[in-house]
Amino acid sequence: MKYVGKIRKYFNRPDKPVFSYYEVLALNIPSGYAKLLLHNMVRRGEIIRLRKGWYSFHRDPLAFIYTLPPHTAYYGLGFAAYMHGAWVQVPNPEILTYAAPRKIRTGIHVVLETPVIVHGIARKLFGSYTLVRHNHWLLPISTPEKTLADMLYFDYPFLDEVLDELIARINVGELRKIIAEYPYPERVKRRLKTVIKQIS
Template sequence: MRHVDKVRTYLNRPDKPAFSVHELYALGIPPSYAKVLVHTLLSRGEVVRLRKGWYSFHKDPLVFIYTLPPHTAYYGLGFAAYLHGAWDQVPNPEVLTYAAPRKVRAGVYTVLDTPLVVRRISRKLFGSYTLVRYGDWSLPVSTPEKTLTDLYYFDYPFLDEILPHLLEKTRPEAVKAILEEYPYPRSVKRKVLKALKANSASSFEL
């Protein structure tokens, strides 16, 4: 089939976790033929669909985040806690993003039979993430301190289970800096500071 080798050469690379259908157009492939080409690659199992208009040669649901504009999203909440070694459970990946709804809608996506949750976060509350090496890629993941505050902000259902282990991996001064920098609701700030205080008292008693 025409253009298949070109697509494999340019888009099936370790440094290319995901690609959009518009990149096929940029390779000189007509829109009508691009749809046929993608359908063929999907039926052969060479690529997987990540979401509308986005695909990957890599069989890993975590490449989903590369379908979003750079610096607009990170993996957070329970999944970030898991990546930081603060939770033994392997939760569904959760992406926090301020990308415009026209770029990606909030909700649950299924990639390779894995439910992946996209949550909206205000741009004012977005930040404090780090890059975690994952194979050939660097995944944006909220820091332990930002994970802690986001867990309270989103009223995460497994917070009590995660909290003791996550607090061990946070730096109190970094948490306080986040509470000063980002406009979280006062109720969230009070809960986070209360957790820090309780953990400090517990550590002192030990």
């Protein structure tokens, strides 16, 4: 109980979305015992396991992004469109990260029965996200302009459902920056230039 109390004291905080197995070891809890403690806390439902070595006291799948190194990932695509109010559909959370596949595998990770989809993106295409408050956390979310560019790049299957509402939230100057600063393929840049003509 002494060790469980330590885990609760240091990691059960509103501003602490996740904690790692190695953070638990830093509390001078023996490694074998730490694994057993965490296993039992998950089994009791006191904490959730987000992925190997990562846990949370918060029953929120969106905490998943904090298991990745800071400034290497953002929520994007349809989920970003939803967060910007461009889609009434509530899609599965989708993360774009250049930490894949070295730090995390791409594909579907299930958290609290919610599929969290991880996409790899080249570092040269990474950026242009904003921080959106969610509970006590700041979630990195791609800007409307970057969301559109990424949807075109990844051939997002539901783009037609969000396009008009997403375009209504786009700043032409920011979209021009996206075209100038990121090495997207010409097929993407052509579509973005068409959008600029449409709303200019």
